[in-house]
Amino acid sequence: MRLLTTETRKRVESIINKLSQGSEVSLKERIELTKYSKHIPFIAGKLNQALYKRAELESK
Numbered sequence: 001m002r003l004l005t006t007e008t009r010k011r012v013e014s015i016i017n018k019l020s021q022g023s024e025v026s027l028k029e030r031i032e033l034t035k036y037s038k039h040i041p042f043i044a045g046k047l048n049q050a051l052y053k054r055a056e057l058e059s060k
Contacts, residue, residue: 016046021054
């Protein structure tokens with residue numbers, strides 16, 4: 001399992017928060033999320049939760 005620096009973790013969490021709120025996320029940010037979520041299960045879980053939350057917001 002890989003470890004993230006504090007800066008990287010904050011950046012990834014920021015992108016995940018933007019995604020969950022329905023804000024626009026750039027292609028570069030999405031690529032970065034995909035890269036980390038493939039190797040770090042915690043990030044993958046947070047990403048799945050954010051996508052679920054976004055889907056709930058859009059369905060209302």
